[in-house]
Amino acid sequence: MRVNLTVNGRPQEADDVWEGESLLYVLRERLGLPGSKNACEQGECGSCTVRLDGVPVCSCLVAAGQAEGREVVTVEGLADDEELAPIQQAFIDAGAVQCGFCTPGLLVAADEMLERNPSPSDADIREALSGNLCRCTGYEKIMDAVRLAAARRTEGV
Amino acid sequence: MAYPTGVPTKITQGSRTQGGIGESTLRPDGTLKVTGEFAYSSDLWHEDMLWGQILRSTVAHAEIVSIDTGEALALPGVYAVLTYDDLPTDVRHYGLEIQDTPVLAHGRVRHHGEPVAIVAADHPETARRAAAKIKVEYRELPVVTDEASATAPDAVLLHENRTDHHIGHVPHPNIVHRQPIVRGDVAAARERADVIVTGEYTFGMQDQAFLGPESGLAVPEEDGGVHLYIATQWLHSDLRQMSPVLGLPEDKVRMTLAGVGGAFGGREDLSMQIHACLLALRTGKPVKIVYNRFESFFGHVHRHPAKLTYEHGATRDGKLTHVKARIVLDGGAYASASPAVVGNASSLGVGPYAVDDVDIEAIALYTNNPPCGAMRGFGAVQACFAYEAQMDKVARELGLDPVEFRQRNAMEQGTLLPTGQPVDSPAPVAELLRRVKAMPMPPERQWESSEGADVRQLPGGLSNTTHGEGVVRGVGYAVGIKNVGFSEGFDDYSTARVRMEVVGGEPVATVHTAMAEVGQGGVTVHAQIARTELGVTQVTIHPADTRVGSAGSTSASRQTYVTGGAVKNACELVREKVLEIGRRKFGSYHPAWATAELLLEGGKVVTDGGETLADLADVLEGEAVEVEEEWRHRPTEPFDLRTGQGHGHVQYSFAAHRAVVEVDTELGLVKVVELACAQDVGKALNPLSVVGQIQGGTTQGLGIAVMEEIVVDPTTAKVRNPSFTDYLIPTILDTPTIPVDVLELADEHAPYGLRGIGEAPTLSSTPAVLAAIRDATGLALDRTPVRPEHLTGL
Incomplete structure (x- = not known):
């Protein structure tokens, strides 16, 4: 078809x-x-x-x-022409990428969450990303990345 | 929620060229990985390519009576169906150390999911359907699944007529390898003991669960050879095993590392490498194979499950008198890394403690269970779970604080291991325990808020099973020791090729190794080393392939040490050649060229006094310098087969954890609230990556503590839960904050004083969580993972 x-x-x-x-x-x-x-x-x-x-x-x-x-x-x-989306840059800066296989799915999920909830609590972030498995990072740097993206977004406003 | 989630680190060292070692430089592949452009092995595509599919055994142990491929071959879109009879040479088995694994089953299958036939077709679904049409008639055989059944006098032998070098010293042909470690006089020491504590422990089978499935693309080449793009941990080890089976010399099997989606030991053994090449060579077309998650559970070896029996003795003043232990590891149907796992479990079987009188025996079994081999921390992980449980038990018997008891017995630099080998670099075991204990505790009842309980922070989470009632907190500690690098006399070398030249007016270094970047950040570190040693800003990391010498395996916490050491060494040789050119070109202009200590920094040749002599771009104008060189760490030696004595290890890695858990004691649900870690890393070449490794390793230890176990049916030896629906790895909701305290005590024998770091955090994480659950519940808990029924007694 x-x-x-x-x-x-x-x-x-x-x-x-x-x-x-x-x-x-x-x-x-x-x-x-x-x-x-x-x-x-x-x-x-x-x-x-x-x-x-x-x-x-x-x-x-x-x-x-x-x-x-x-x-x-x-x-x-996610990226705008040549510029990375804030969540993409935050994943790089925070060290949230190791093997990177989970990264695309996490980026899409985190980007959508920040759209709905620009100032998420840690518990909000964990709940929103609980459907995305990562085996390398132990999630701490992913938490850092999402917090960083949220903070940059707030500062940028 | 004011509790700090940041990461306290104590790292101050740096280098004098920007982006050098000691800085948290960012991954060179980071942008590709966040945009989706990074090509993993499962993303490869070739015009006109076919899809390969493997047919696996549906039973664990059987004779193959017949295989009928007729219907499969007749399916439109199918290009080839191959079985054992189609293999091109007499070499039809492979293996890391013992070549006992059939490329395709021959007359018999020994475990559930063993490859029987392979198919190539023009669509993956066609390949799957064709594989399903292959008719295999099995005549089932009895299974052996544990020590009793495997070593019974009439037990079916997994491998008859063994000729490997372990058969001469094992008590039964279903034992792969046996290593005793005997030191001092345990009988006499036992007489001195005021307390003696025994325990029997069970460690479940863990899966690496890397997210990128086994996959690769084999492309036939015009000269009759094949080019394999593959996700692996060691290109040259794959090559050595593949070439004789394919009947091709090694220079006709070209290997290029494709993007690797995690490894953790699960890619040390071959998976689909030979199958894809066989299909490509047979059909003359590129063939891609990608496992799905179900197949991945059968497509790689797992962490050895183990039964561990321990006896510890101690005097009233809290000093260990002796340790006696027996460690039985289930290696499953094929040897894989079992001998090395036995070596680690036995030689590190007392943990990071000073004990003079030791009697340890470790064995690995051949059974019909799934093959087990390498996984992060192997051998040392299983032992740590048991000896740390024992340390808590002894402390309780003595009425001592468990941390204090550990510190009284902690090994130090100079302590002899039970193998008689002195620990010849810092061993800050007591200090790591002190640090992890000193970290601030997470606040009590942190689920409480003005709007009631936030169930997301409680055991059971959004299942909404408790609002705090029945929830009890517990705290537990553990510490472990892991050897770094390949031990027991293995020639553990790496090769690096470094080139320096001027490109576009700028000096540029190119680093070419065969190191498998599996996510750990080796590529980041190689660029940092080149900047530090060669004083350049621009470093190009060449793709890893077999056109350069072996880099050894990305395992055993060894890559930064050994391939990092090889890159450093090659850079130093390049630097000497660059300075020779400089002296030739410019030596007559300044006497310092002949008399001073010269360095490369910030794109210039400078004296150790800081005076600039020349720009590197001018020195290298019209010249290119290239060096390829092997590099080795200090040699090790095998353990004596009778006594286990020998200088078998080259370096050690130490980590300590404190776990804080909250347990819903009514439902048996556990919430790990925090897992704090202190680790000595020698020298953090990239602090951000170091902390990332520690947090990732810690989380895998959490998984085996409370979630992860491959369940094998004890009567059929079949795997019951080969999916992420039934085999659970920690999600972001299951994982707590992981504060990390990094200590840097240099090992003078290692490049930059660094220590391999990847595995140690996986050791102590699990027993710390178990200790915390015991603290909360008062239960003995002698197995891991802990499941709700173990806590509720139902």
């Missing part, structure tokens, strides 16, 4: 999609956007987190056909 969707603001078209394919597979293998990751493919790890019409979802659990006509934002869509 053919799937039409908007990805990171650009209309996209995927052909020869098998009905069982996930949105994650279409993004990674058919649209050349491998930024969204494939750590568990069963909705447990959050590494494939994208926004579907604004809502964070595990793209591995979304059938490609369900994305027909909808807007998808992936990690590749």
Whole structure:
């Protein structure tokens, strides 16, 4: 089948999609956007987190056909042209990236949380990111990164 | 919520060229990783590529009566189906130390999930369906799953006709390796003991659970060779094992490191490397294989589960008299790293304590359970869980504070290990305990707020199981010792190629090693070393591949020490050559070229007095300097097979933890409130990365304390929970704040005085959490992980 969707603001078209394919597979293998990751493919790890019409979802659990006509934002869509998004820069600065496999999903989830809740408490951050597994960092630097991004955002206003 | 979450560190050293060692420079791959552009091994793509799929055994132990690939081959889109009979040479097994692992099963499978056949097809789903159409007829065999069944006189032998070098000293062919460590006279020491404490402990099977699944892309080449892009921990070890199976000389098997999504020991053994190459060579097309999470649980070795029996004796004044221990590690169906795990568990089996009279025996079994091998801290992790539980028990018997008791027995520089080897660098065991105990405690009842209980900070969390009722706090301490680098006489070297030249008017250094960057930040550190040694700002890190010599494994906390040491050494040789060029070109202009100690700093050649002699760009104009050199740490020697005596280790790493937990004693739910760590790192080359390693290692220790265990059915030896739905690793809600106190006591034998750091925090984290839960509940708790039923008695 053919799937039409908007990805990171650009209309996209995927052909020869098998009905069982996930949105994650279409993004990674058919649209050349491998930024969204494939750590568990069963909705447990959050590494494939994208926004579907604004809502964070595990793209591995979304059938490609369900994305027909909808807007998808992936990690590749966070940066503005040449400039990193504040949450991306904060992850680098705080040392929140080690192997980096969880990073794309965490960035999409954290970015969405900060949009809803610009001054999150630590408990708010932990709750919002509890669907994103990281095996390298012990999450402390991720907490630092989100706090940093929130602080920079507040200062910037 | 005023409790500080920052990280107190005590790091002041630095270098004189910006971005050098001692600074928290940022990862060179950071931008690629946050934009999604960094190519992991599962992201690789090649025009016209096929997808590989592995068919694995559905039973743990069976004869293979027949394999019928006909239906699979007939499926449209399928290009190849290969079994044992299709292997191109007589070399059909591989292994890190003992070549006992079949590339594809031959007549028999020995564990659940063993590879039986491989498929290549034009779509991953087609490959999966084709694999499902392969008909394998099994005749099941009885399984051996523990020491009693594996070493029974009539036990089925996992490997008949063993010829490896351990078979001569093991008491049963289902024992991979046995290492006794005997020192002093335990019988006499026991007579001196005022208290004797015994315990039997069980350590569960942990999974590395790296997030990037096993994957790679094999591309056939015109000369009949193959190029493999792969996520691994050691390119040259893979190459050495692959080349004879493929029937290709090593120079026709090219290896390039693809992006690695974590490792933690789980990528030391081969996974899909040979399978992808076989399919690529057979079909003449590029072949990509990516495991899903279910397959990943079968596709790599796990941490050895263990049974540990300990006896500790002590005098009334709180001095250990002796330690007697027996450590039984389950290695599963194939050897993998089992012999080295036995070596660590036995030689470090008393922990970081001074004990003169020791009798330890460690063995690893062959069973039909999943193969076990390397995972962060191996051998030392299991032992630490048991000896630290024992230390608490003895302290309680003596009526001593557990930290005080540990400090009275703490090893120091000069202490002899039970192997007779002196610890010849700082061993600040008592100091680390003092520091971790001195850190501020998290406030009591921090879940309370003006709006009632914040259940997110309570045991059970958002399940809303308690608002504080039935919740009891406990505090526990632990400390551990881990060897750094490959031990027991292994020739543990690394190679670095460093080039220096002028590019665009600027001096630039290029560092080329085969080091596997698995997330630890080795690439960051290599650039820092080059800046410090060569005085340049711009450093290019060449992709890791086999066109340069081996860098050894990214494991055993060794890469910054050994490959970092190789980069430093190569830089020093480059510097000498640069100065020779400088003397040739400019020596006649200034006498200091001949007489002064010269340094490279800030893009210039300077004297140790700070006088500038020349710009590096001028010295290197029209010249390029390149050095490739191997570098070794001090040699080690094997342990005596009867007594365990020998200088087997090169360096040690020490960490101490304090765990604060809150336990819902009615439901058996645990919330770890804080896990504070103090660690000696010798020298923090990159403080930010050091703290990141400590916090990550600490969290993996938390996982094995209260969450993580691969459950293997004891009657069928089948894995029951191969998914992230059923095998739980800590989420951000399960993980507490982890304040870290970094101590830097230089090891004069190591580059910059540094210590390997990656593993030590994984050791003491687990027993600290267990001690805290015991403190809260008063229960004995002799196994890890602790599950709710262990706390409620249901």
